Amino acid sequence: METMRWQDDCLVLLDQTLLPGEVRYIQCRDVDTVCAAIRRLAVRGAPAIGAAAAYGLALGARSLDCADSQSFLSRVREIADRLAATRPTAVNLHWALRRLLDKMTAALPATPQQLKELLLAEARAIYDEDYRANQAMGRHGAELLPEQAGVLTHCNAGALATAGFGTALGVIRAAHQQGKKIHVYADETRPLLQGARLTTWELLQEGIPVTLLTDNMAGYLMALGKVDAVIVGADRITRNGDVANKIGTYSVAVLAREHGIPFYVAAPLSTIDLSLASGQEIPIEQRAPEEVTCIGGVRVAPAGVEVWNPAFDVTPARLVTAIITERGVYRPPYTETLPALFAQDC
Template sequence: MRHMETMRWVDGCLEILDQTLLPGKTEYIKCEHYTTICDAIRRLSVRGAPAIGAAAAYGLALGAASLSPAGKAEFVSAIEQIARELCDTRPTAINLQWAVDRMLQLLHEQTTDSVEVLKETLLAAAHAIYREDLASNRRIGEFGEKLIPPNVSILTHCNAGALATAGFGTALGVIRAAHQAGKNIHVYADETRPLLQGARLTAWELMQDNIPVTLLTDNMAGYLMACGKVDLVIVGADRITANGDVANKIGTYSVAVLAKEHGLPFYVAAPMSTFDLNLAGGQEIPIENRDEREVTHFAGHPVAPAGVKVWNPAFDVTPHPLVTAIITDRGVARPPYTKTLPALVDK
């Protein structure tokens, strides 16, 4: 299995794989300032909940490195402003806020007045978040692989692979682990309109690892299930609430409803950093709405009448009754999630 570097720290700056260019070109964006990371997150050059959390952590470290404050108080105030800017880039995925809050908490716990030590502390914390995400993805794979029978076909939606994380992936981490275990799996990847993360990224990742994959358009999923070609569904998540409601890429809810209708297991794979147990249910999750041109244009060319009204939410919410189990880096949670999720958090 290849380790796909979604991002890498090189000579004091962060290099981010520009996923808007995949699969045609592999090119890294050199981020020497936190504002470049903010832009990369907004433009989806880096995307996927765990990945943008790690990128934001590095953004805070880069922002800190650029500061020349008069003292600690001024430094902390400037860092808090940078944190707000990073958190404003994308509202739905909780991992971004989680990573920034973790960095800020660590900063406030420091008793030293040395700004240089504080800068070093923040960079070390960003490195730790990156390494921990990679390790947690592998644990998700280990737990999830046990749920995958041999000789099955798996449907996935969007990209929850190495490209959406520090490496290995969440939903694709489970798939990778099952493949490594010799379970003879086949993957169906939804193209995932409007930005084609399934077609451009998931299919590419799986082909890189020689995992059998078939691409289909989003509106083919129901018929694929009706034809008996799917045994289970596994997806990632951008935020999971206390009752087990799951925010994920738009179109996930439709796949979950179809899976329920056809009696198929619907699994969600996510690290603990994706859980927001402060929210009771999915109705409280902020849903990002994106530029209408993502729908009206393709590769820069118009595909819809000029002036047409567009609704373009980036995510939807799958209600917990449709979720068979949630695979985490601490184990597998099953209903009732209001009891099993807190038990995993407290592990």
């Protein structure tokens, strides 16, 4: 199932808010539609958001009619600011926009038309690179899993959250393809149920054994010896190895440490933010109270109740056994191993 594609000067996005009940695609012909899709989680998952924002910037740029390259650059930066404001925590979105702006600035004094083509080509490159990175992550991460294993995952870090194949689910998918007997335990992931709606749906499509459980069942499952490893994705990883991921991830990591279970994070290099020293500096998105007070449009809490609804939490580096990237598996001390990853490009 494609999460997105560029077709006939239009960004086509799978509306993930309707899954698993309905498969419907959104035709994004202007940047406002892309911003709305990202904001309401029609497209979600850090790598997918990055790719969608890149295509969104290219789409917005194509609508501009500027006489010179400097005015064009100024207008494109305004569009990038609008896209960047949609979701603050997932660094891939900001990384992708910055990459396109840097590419465009380096190409000056190219004409506006040349810059439009350059932006689209770079957006396509980000999409293609993410798919290849996910496959590489899958190969590296699969080596960490025994021949027979129960694997717990939280939220959805599969093909739906990326350009394809997936990060955390990419590791599971690769292990399954290698013939390993993997049984996945998927947390439902309140309040928006990405685990129940998306992760189980993906795995069932591929015939990978999966059992759904509510978030508060994970500890007992571990105590019964059913879980051999935990694998999650990430929306931002700081220099010291702290990990921002979907709310509830921190609780799973604490439980894994208590039960002596390895806790792995699978994420591409674009998710690692060396500009932040620790997770305390990560901006955490706060979302609408209706996501908590209602399920499927049906109110389950009394009107007027106060709601706290952070979309993400931060798992301290001390609870992270290893970080799986497209370049391999990296372990503590992350203050040394993560910067070394990027030093390879120097």
